[in-house]
Amino acid sequence: MPVIAVLALDGVPGHELTGPGMCFGTAARYHPHVAYELRYCAAPGFRGTGSPAPFRIDTPWGLEGLEDADTVLLPGHAGFRAEPPPELADALRAAADRGARIGAIGTGTFTLAATGLLDGRRAATGRPHAAELARRHPRIDVDPEGSVVDADPFHTAAGVLGGLDLCLHLITLDHGDPVAIETERQVFLQLHAPAGAEEDTGPVTSPTATRHRAGPHSLGPTIRWMEAHLDHPLTLKDIADHAGLTVRGLNRRFRAETGLSPLQYLLRARVQAAQRLLERGDEPVERITTRTGLGTPANLRHHFQHHTGTSPRIYRTAFRSLVATLTWADGKDADPAPPDGPSGAADRRAANRPA
Template structure:
């Protein structure tokens, strides 16, 4: 099992502290082949998280908890402009020396840069701190866009969503695009259910059930049908009949159905439908495509069919889903601007 050590310093934004557990936990829950242990390691002087909504936590490990980790994450914190404690610098340098993967979230990049480990490397930080990072650490090549930046074993990101994108980048490197995409779906459903309050029933249950089915299918799609599954997902804008899928797999319809059930837990057409819903979710989250265009790109045929299937699997409508996702991003962006980020 891969150990993810999250090295937290006093005033870490709460969402940056909790995000690694949320993301890596979702990956492990929905994909049987995936295993992660997320370990919180408190730096010297750690007391509580920063605003908004500060809270206290008890961490059983300090910087020594990095010693056997395969990945170390350094979130932002209130005192990011100060020189990091000697124990933190030593632990990070030791982790790098043994080939550990290290990621920095938001202003955590300042802490990592202070160790000298980013000298001569590309890095990102919170967008409003890019110029300051470049001025303070001129040997670091700062990416002004604040996107996820990878340079060798070092990774960094703006942290608007608490480091979700960085965690997903690491999951992609470990387990591939499909696991990362499914994990992103599950994380969003956990963060914000636009259809119902936390204790609501049918709509929320429908979203969870659809997510579990999609996660199971992604987790088991690495068998002999993988080329056909990739082909299906690249042609979702086409009608995709059962016979066409069978022809691509070089088998008969009955054999195809048996193999799909064995490898994904779904029939071929059930898999196609769930893949179309996943594509629609991604298009709604990441772009400004109108619903009519998403209908075409995801192969739903009509807006009415898109709305029906989308609500069936997520418990909400496409327009509400898009608005909720953007609201979540904006809320966390404001939270970052109010903290060390």
């Protein structure tokens, strides 16, 4: 199981400690093949988190927790402008030397930059601090927008929602876009299927999440084919032919592997695709209906309401409002930018990930 070591530095914003746990934990909860061990490691001088709601944590791990970690995450913290303690810098260099992946969230990039590991590479931090990072470390090519920067094995980002952007990037590298997309949705909207719900009721979760662990005769190739052809009028016979099964055999195998019938699975996949399109674009419902194979706008609205409890229009508005509100709040830094650096609500709004 991959080990992710999250460094707790004094004055770290609390959500930058809890964010990775929420993100990686959600990925594992909704996808049986995903597993992570999250390890919180107290850095030298750690006393507690920063404002607005400081708290203390107890952890058995110090810097020794980095020694066998596959990934080291470095959140922002109040004293990010100070030189890191020598033992912390040495631990980060040692992790890099043995091939560990290192991620820096927001102003955590300053601490990673102070080790010299980012020299000659591209990196990102929160937009209010990008100009300062470039001044302090001229050998680093700073992304002024705070976008996720992959300079393998170093990964840096603005730290939206406590590092959600960076964590989702790492999940994408580990498990692909579908897992990361569904993880993002579940973190934002918590569309948890209620325990004991009927097969075709309750909020939409990832079709992969309902799937049992694949056996030697997994329907995985057929499921991926279905998900790639949602805009086609797929029938039970089409699906059975692709799987090389009779219709009766297909139904039996689908229920064994997913807990759903083939057509129930197909419907959920189509509604989930509609969610993604509503979240990330401005296409009208009519166009989304065509792309997802749901037939007519009325049919889309009916199934969307049944599976999510809301209409497509309200879903799109609520999702964007939630993302904008939370990313605005995340832009508030525990240690304000110096007067000559970018700051303010306009910069925070510009840092929001596009819907």
